[in-house]
Amino acid sequence: MDATKTVTRWPYLVVGVISMLFAGIIYAWSILKAPLAAEFHWTPAALALNFTIMMCFFCVGGVLSGIMTRGMGVKAPIITGGILTFLGFFLTSRMSGASTTVLYLSYGVLTGCGVGMAYNAVISGTMSWFPDKAGTCSGALMMGFGASTLVLGTVASSLIQSIGWRNTYVVLAVAIGAILVVTGLIIKLAPADAQFPGPTKTKAKRGEDFEPRDYTAAEMTRRS
Template identity: 40%
Template sequence: MNKTNRWIYAIAGVIVLLFAGLIYAWSVLSSPIAAEFTSWSKGALSLTFTLAMSFFCIGGLVAGLVADKVRERYIFIVSAVLFLIGFELVSMISSIGMLYLGFGVLAGLGAGCSYNAVMGSVTKWFPDKKGLISGILLMGFGIGAFIIGKVYAGLLGSFGWREEFKALGIIVFAVIFIGAFIVRKPTAEEQKAYAVEDKKSEKSTSEDFTTIEMVSKVSFWLYFVYAILLSAAALALIAQASGIVTETAPALAAGSIATIVGLISIFNGIGRVIFGGLYDKLGQKKTMLLNCGLFLVSVLINIVAINSVSLPLVVIGFIFFGLSYGGVTPTNSAYIMDFYGVKNYPVNFSIINLNLLLASFGGTLAGMIYDMQGTYLSIFMIMIGAIVLATICTLLIKRPAKGK
């Protein structure tokens, strides 16, 4: 079999995740909704995204649990239908409860199902490139919100937001539905053919751990805490990114602020590919330590930028920050496959992604701290503390062994 064939599944997976990642464009998608329903508070609207992230995790977990029982095609089809119904419902909302159900519950579940189905299927084609393929796939998921969000915002002048939601629902449905008939897992023979190059690697485990076995290992919990700390720190900065730009350049136009903040998303996508590839080359510990170091550099640059009121330094800091945050997600995938095997990867991967439920409070906490202190420096100091703790977790991680 021609080995280049596997890239067909990788490309299809990236396209599916590009559209499934639309839920991360909530800040852009919600702007015209907030303008129409002025009686809805920011907190009430923000709960929509919190629900979407929660049901994203639930959708991923459910997809992982049924991965060995049903073909991934059916998971994709369910995801496509959930998006279609969810976005159609949002286009007809008259109450915030309908918004919660349409976007928070249905679209969140749909995104989680697609995410897990793609990662659980396509990564198995690349046992020799666990990190790289994770980074490539997750780049699609990361930049999808930025690209489609820009298109959505640009078309608002020509179409109403309700019409755009209807159109998005149909488009996302079509893309994921078509992907259902392209993306698949490799057969045992196909997987062995691609694993030949990986046989001599000491970095790869030959053991498969069940989910119960995985969560009983200290190595899992150390990594879980690492992921929470870095993701929470990242979400804390993202939540305050616009304010940081405004503080260093008060006269800057809103469009320019959005572009600078958008650099985080762009370099987040680039960072996913870079760190995914680095995991394959450097291994788990060096990659995680490098990620912690880059996070620290990005925070220090932003501290200097705030103190010196330097917009160019903010831009540089955001670029470094995007790259470092991009390193967390592909490491999640590569780490789970590397340490706990391929057999139970879909379920195990969905479990590690539950760190997002706790990390999502990073943005809320950052907002509360800023309201109390009136300065971003306190937030940065807490971020440095989180990075130090994540570094300690990294140094303590040891490869697990069955029965120990």
């Protein structure tokens, strides 16, 4: 990969961070559950169980994403994750009964699995372009995911106050689903023959030349 092509890898990181920012909204459950408790009078234990289910299927989604990535690349799991996340939020917005079953199946299973699939694939795809900056890349992605509760959680709270929780869930369904689908169309694994910048070599000062070879303990003793 030449110098010009190397520069084009940065958009993948930008797209990855944005997608993680939207996907991380599931951790704003403390904000999103409040109107559900008020309308359906569900107990804190019942709502906490939904978060537990969501986390379990988040892990399941990550495993499925890894399997799909090995055979199909990252596009399929990211787009599938976006569709599942859309369905999860949208179906949650349509709840009408007092039973928590729909909540567990929609937000818990569908949304949890969808975000887990997208999360794993976005990380895999984005980091494949930054083998020389793995720490920077993973840190930026985690920053986006972690900041979601603060950024989008605040937005969601305002939307709930202005347009109601049902419409807020629909807005989140469309926004997150669209972002993840678009991300799936953009992010891809780096080619196997891609060449990335290596570590910067420092030129040795005069008198500091060294031989690029390893020595045994006996050889080092004789040379000292």
